[in-house]
Amino acid sequence: GEDVEQSLFLSVREGDSSVINCTYTDSSSTYLYWYKQEPGAGLQLLTYIFSNMDMKQDQRLTVLLNKKDKHLSLRIADTQTGDSAIYFCAESDGAGSYQLTFGKGTKLSVIP
Amino acid sequence: DTEVTQTPKHLVMGMTNKKSLKCEQHMGHRAMYWYKQKAKKPPELMFVYSYEKLSINESVPSRFSPECPNSSLLNLHLHALQPEDSALYLCASSHFSRGDTQYFGPGTRLTVL
Numbered sequence: 001g002e003d004v005e006q007s008l009f010l011s012v013r014e015g016d017s018s019v020i021n022c023t024y025t026d027s028s029s030t031y032l033y034w035y036k037q038e039p040g041a042g043l044q045l046l047t048y049i050f051s052n053m054d055m056k057q058d059q060r061l062t063v064l065l066n067k068k069d070k071h072l073s074l075r076i077a078d079t080q081t082g083d084s085a086i087y088f089c090a091e092s093d094g095a096g097s098y099q100l101t102f103g104k105g106t107k108l109s110v111i112p
Numbered sequence: 113d114t115e116v117t118q119t120p121k122h123l124v125m126g127m128t129n130k131k132s133l134k135c136e137q138h139m140g141h142r143a144m145y146w147y148k149q150k151a152k153k154p155p156e157l158m159f160v161y162s163y164e165k166l167s168i169n170e171s172v173p174s175r176f177s178p179e180c181p182n183s184s185l186l187n188l189h190l191h192a193l194q195p196e197d198s199a200l201y202l203c204a205s206s207h208f209s210r211g212d213t214q215y216f217g218p219g220t221r222l223t224v225l
Contacts, residue, residue, distance in 0.1 A: 031213065042118075042202055043155065043216040088154055100214060102154035 006089050006103035013111050018076040020106045022089030025070065029091040032065065033100070034074045038085045046074070046087075076108075084110045115139075116217035118203050124223045127193060133220045135186040135203030143167075144186040145204040145214060146178060155202055155216075161186060162208075193224045 003025045012018045024032070030051055035043040049056045049063045049072070056063045062075040076083055089103040116137045125131050135144065143162045147155035160168035161180040175197075177189040186203055200219045206212035 033213070035216070040221070042116075042200075042218040043204075045213065045215055048213060090154075099157060105152075105154055 004089055004091055004101050004103040006087075006106045008104065009107050009109070011109045011111060012079050014079060014081060016079055018074075018079045018083065018108055018110075020074045020076075020087050020089075020108065022072040022074075022103055023070055024072065024089075024091050024101075026091060026093050026101070027070070028093050029070075031092050032063075032072050033088075033090040033092075034061075034063065035088040035090060036085045037088065037105070043088065079108075079110050081110045081112055084108055116203055116205055116215055118201075118217040118220050120220060121218070122221045122223075124225065125190065125193065126225050127195075129193075130189070130191045132190065133188040133201055133203075133222075135188075135205075135217055136184055137205040137215075137217075138184055139205065139207075139215070140183075141205035141207055141215075142183060143206045143208060143212065144180060145206075146176075146186070146188050147202040147204065147216075149200040149202055149219070151199075159188075190222075193222075195224050198222055198224045 005023045033048040034046040036046050037043050047058050049065050060077045064073045086105040086107050088105045090100045119134045145160050146158040149155040157170050158172045159178045164180045175192050179187040202219045203217040204214040206214045
């Protein structure tokens with residue numbers, strides 16, 4: 001079945017760039033998503049990328065997709081303490097399933 | 113506006129209680145979802161409603177009973193829950209159904225005593 005892998009922890013200093021990585025196995029993935037979850041809160045959709053794109057930029061966020069290696073990354077420029085959260089990578093498959101396959105989440109800690 | 117609202121924010125209930133969780137969206141989305149999220153884990157899909165009809169039940173125990181009274185509202189009725197059902201319950205919605213971007217609500221933190 002589909003699998004999405006992420007590293008569990010990332011620690012960066014305030015003002016530096018953060019890069020959160022994700023790999024997936026489903027070659028028919030259509031959309032790939034990044035969600036942010038702050039403690040005790042729901043999931044906030046940060047950005048998504050369609051599988052025929054290589055890159056998407058939205059203010060401080062840059063998503064890179066390497067479809068050949070099935071690798072997705074989220075870069076946060078000028079990381080702030082408010083960026084501390086868990087970041088989930090998720091994919092939906094090309095068959096149009098309702099199911100989102102989530103990674104386990106990367107906990108980003110920003111050191112002031 | 114991409115807002116999904118959920119009430120209550122917190123709920124504590126005993127194993128013999130009956131309670132309901134409520135979810136609402138006014139984005140015109142025709143698919144709505146219930147997820148369960150345990151601590152330090154990703155969300156797990158429970159139910160999907162598409163055009164107000166139950167499309168998916170991910171083998172959820174019958175003590176959880178979903179209801180979609182109209183296209184904007186989704187309820188989750190709870191009865192005779194177990195302590196292991198304590199979790200964050202998330203509602204989500206999407207424009208149509210398959211493959212569309214899902215927008216999540218803030219969740220209801222449920223504690224079963």
